[in-house]
Amino acid sequence: MNPVLKIEKLTKSFGGLTAVNGFALELAEHEIHGIIGPNGAGKTTVFNLITGVYRPDSGHILLEEKEIANLPPDVISRSGIARTFQNIRLFSQMSVLDNIKVALHQRSNYRLWDVILGLKRFRSQEKVIAKESLEYLEYFGLTNRHNEVAGSLSYGEQRRLEIARALATHPKVLLLDEPAAGMNPREVEDLISFIRKIHHDFGLAILIIEHQMPVIMDLCTHVQVVDFGQTIAAGDPETVTNDPLVIRAYLGEEEVEEHEASGN
């Protein structure tokens, strides 16, 4: 089967620092794929390269076999990649409902004239958009909050709204950047079943960056470990987390020795 998202030899440097070095990835349709690695390993940079926030120095990013590297972010988004952010980026002064409506903007086909003159096409389309947005909110359990400003939601609700907003753009690939950051074990449990649910219901391919190992272990079929911009291990979660290189990257040299000593 052809991968939905295929990345080859992706490289990006900032000044003297090579943040991402020869990164490669193949994400099959309907697969959940994890990226782990210590802080500053270049994981979020990979997301920023895929979504066009940064331009790669070299390499290829293929979405359904079409090159998207070097395209502007809005074009990449429209071709089917959506993401959430490590530090939530909602439109905090807008209502919860309007946050979803923004994501649905490609759905409307009214013209500027329809709006300026307040024509029927504009009004009926607006109703359709409002209805569809409310459906998203209902699915995400945010219906009773639809009129509040997004900034007033609780942390967990903001995370959910951000995912809802990303899904409202109808992506083929969803990138989740540390969705479980700052959550306690129970909230993480909820998040895992929630991601599983949207994965099933929306039929997406998902790429997750996460530090909370339960998320990776429970959801991902394939994990890639990144350190200093390079992939140091890849495979199924079990194998990867037992890889000595990975343990070393996470714990540091000395502690690995201690770890091994105590193990023996």
Add this chain to the structure above:
Amino acid sequence: MKQHQTTKPMSLITKLRTATPSWSILAIAFLALSGVLELLGDMDYLNQYYLHILIIVGMNIILVASLNLVNGYLGEFALGHAGFMAVGAYTAAVIATKIGPPGLPTLIIALIGSTLAAALIGYLVGLITFKTVGDYLAIITLGFNMIIVNAIQNIDYLGGPRGFIGIPKATNLFIVAICVVLTYTVLRNLVYSDHGRRWISIRENAIAAELMGIDINRAKNMAFTIAAAFAGLAGGLWAQYQQFITPKSFDYIKTTDLLVMLYLGGTGSLSGSILGVVFYTVLMEVLRNVLSMIDPRLAELRMLISPLILVVVMLTKQSGLMGNREWRWFSPRKEENTDESCS
């Protein structure tokens, strides 16, 4: 008991408080009122001075509400609005004096011309400007305002620094009121459409907006063009009301006046723009009258008092009088519709 209470019909007071008259009824009532005032003025039952203040208020509403599109909804800090007004005013002046005979058709053509001319200039300035954001955008738009004023000063055909004289008077309160209703309706429709939501989302978080698939430059340029178009309309009205325009009256001081009214009323709120304009304009006139009644030499004190009031408002209520909120009467009723559909 509780059930009984919830099924009880709404009291008359609640009904009146939650009733929202339809926008077209409001607009027609507003137009009728200004028509009557205009007639009263024509028949000398109403002091021309009051009519003059109302006309100024109307033109300022068009200017401030359209500036709100860029500085409020889009969240940029543009400083060139009076420049677009100048483009509109001079376009209207040329059309009204050199082309058509005085009368309603010429007025309409002049107003359309000034709107389109300002929109075109706005579009071109937007193309250059929106490569930058923040402070740089402010400086570029300020520079543009100066360029327009200086350019006009050096064009003899337009009267140069002496100004353009002999424009036929065609604007009256009723015409201004029609333009205010038109502007307000269009802006309101835009703000509550996809376009408006794009602008606000760019203000809230440009990166997230871009990653939602929004073409940021295109959206910004559209806001800029539309804002400029309405500034041009106001300029066209102004020229055909004052009959005499000078480049000086469109310099950055005029822009600053508009900014003061905008931030006083509150950005991101169209009813705030109305409130800001009415509050500021009426306040200035009241101060002028009251102070000169006490002592004519004190009249200029209003130039000190009104900025002071702005400072106080900004210190106590940073979002202005109405920041990001709307009067229920002035916002569309779709929120109520969605309430019904989910209850």
